[in-house]
Amino acid sequence: MTTTTQEQKSDAAVSPPAAVGHPRRSFKRWARETGWRHIIGVIMSIFAAFPLLYVFSASLNPGGTLVTANSLFSSFNFGSYVDLFNRPQQPYAAWFGNTLLIGGISSLGTVFLGALAAYAFSRMRFIGRRVGLLTLLLVQMFPQLLAVVAIFLLLSGISEIFPAIGLNSQIGLIMVYLGGALGVNTYLMYGFFNTVPSSIDEAAKIDGAGHARIFFTIILRLVAPILAVVGLLSFVGTTSEFVIASIVLIDPDKQTLAVGLYQFVSQEFSRNWSIFAAGAVLAAIPVMTLFLFLQKYIVGGLTAGSVK
């Protein structure tokens, strides 16, 4: 078996990859080889992009309802975007700021706490390491949303003593999110930390660097790609988190986009459709930009996680 594969390899190295470098192919051949792939590609692109085009077109239809949204791109007007910011009952700007703030702080905290733990699990050997890793995996089986009742009651108990971190407090919500910082994230990072050779640490140690300096100035830089992936995934996760945010944040001024926009649509579903659409388009921009910007890392991180 091994010999065959080796033969194949040398074979492949000699001859150029098949079918590349045939500039003039007959249409029939083109259709058979790649034409049908393009047909599927076009169909799937429409399927994937249509709802997004629909919501964008709806947002440009001022004062539009669900019905008027059906005539795609019949008007171009940014009135809904202006309206969005002039509704005292639905403080969209505040929701937007809150979402960025809560998502940003939570994801930074998650990355930091996760990286600390992954470093310890990857580089140190201590009593309870294996049990610790297994416990993390087990605790993760019980997602935080399932404990939403307990979280609500815990925070309502806290708010009688420390209103600053109890119910209706964004700091409290961030702390709840940080409770899930270890777990899956630590696993992703742990795998990546293991790929950084520990000879680098040892070399630095010989040069006189302490553990803190090694961690902060050397290791964190080497594992930057996985930090970006975990940070992004946790940012996306917290910005669209609804369950816990909806029970913790009570004042409209303190809510996030997920909670605010949901209540906005569920109250007056079809009437304010274009304003909702405008809100949705704006809300999607930061996440989608980040996502497309960091796409390479994400794909790498996901596949690294899978093929590892």
Next chain:
Amino acid sequence: MTTTPETDPGPIRQSARAKRATRIADAAAGGWKIVAIKILGLGVVDAIAIYALFVLVRSESWLVAGLVVAVTLLVNWIYFSRGKLPAKYLAPGLIFLAIFQIFVLLYSGYIAFTNYGTGHNSTKADAVNSLLLSSQNRVADSPNYRLTVLEQLGEISFLVTEPDGSVSIGGEERPLKEVNNAQLEGDVAVGLAGYTSLGFQDILGRQSAIAAISVPLTDDPNDGMLRTPDGSSAFLYTSSLDYDEAAGTMRDKNSGITYSDIGTGAFTSDNGQELLPGWKIEVGLDNFVRAFTEESIRGPLISVTVWTFAFAFLSVFTTFALGLFLAIVFNDKRMKSRKYYRIIMILPYAFPGFLSALVWAGMMNQEFGFINTVLLGGAEVPWLTNEWLAKGSVLFVNLWLGFPYMFLVTTGALQAIPEELTEAATVDGAKPWAIFRFVKLPLLLVSVAPLLISSFAFNFNNFNLIYMLTNGGPRDVSAGVNVGATDILISMVYKVAFVGANRDYGLASAFAIIIFILVAGIAIISFRRTKSLEELN
């Protein structure tokens, strides 16, 4: 991305001398900046802890105060002692984990054994108090008590001149006490040393707060309370309920019915009528027994569980099948502009999930939605309101949401399968389908199996999609709890606990515990199968 081979430091067995040398080297290497940051950080933590202690001791929460002391001491000990390196790196994450994952998990377990919920929120003393307060009526021939509203340190007190001329002071939950050093104006007391008398403007500004205060006349709540409608005169209010503390019973003076504490967490009359609010009690396995035996709950619980499994399984299957199909279609080097297709097809994954569900809910609207009005030319297909169509719609929208992820990971995994294998099989005479079926797919499944499991777990709890697309509906009207045809377990927990007038935290927590047992069971079995734990060794 670094592609250096995986290296495991392996078990490090250091001699005592080597350990000492490491410690000395570490101490010498830690720059003054790091030490300064460490001291600053610990200073902040300790300052917060001391502040917390003051507040906790003042509110007499001894248990929590003890925990705060213990954790603070532990943190200081970890960071000030030499060594303990793993603990230094693990402590911050573990503290959050302990409070907001492990503690709440155990707390859920506890709540599942109580009757916590609407009408059962608090202690028995609170319930008695609020019952007596809520049933107050003004005594018809109440004398007029002349009143001055006083304030001290933000707390309101009533300075009352009783009809017989004696002067007393009291406040919320502080019965009237006679004073004899009040400043008089005519025969009415208007001030007291140490207190500020509120003027007319102040009273106007805080009228609703002042009107809500009721001051007990004596230590016995049955003697009645003083309340003021205007801030200048008070009247006697008595409760239509009569609380007998020794017997633990409530008697309704008007109807003469006696309600007694029979251990169900509320005062109950002989014919089973309850006075609400009641209070929280431990009910043992009651919630679990209800979940499994009460037909109006057991039926929905079973159908929701079945649907949750079907939904999670079908979601993984459909998205994986479509994603894999597309990965194979586009994994052909001859095809041009693959990059652009890929970017467009990733868009649903990049669009925030809760928004997609809401947008689709609009497009699938029965009367005005795009699909019915434009694509189907005015048909009124009940996409989200018919039981089976709603289930199909949920799966369809989830396919839209989920196929890009599967497309990405299967593309990655396909490219990681060495090209030589395909060529070898071709040489051996295998057809493309056979190559895929017997060579590529098994290899692919090995590498993506952990992702399929985590995708299953994600969809098992895919709250946002269900709640925002169909809100769990169409509602099952025969059920004893608020559930519908597309509700999955997690959305059922949320609705039982937080939606509607009747909240049942105890039952919701019992459901959560049942789900946990299910999920943990499945996870253990599947992880054994994939043996993904091997790498932990």
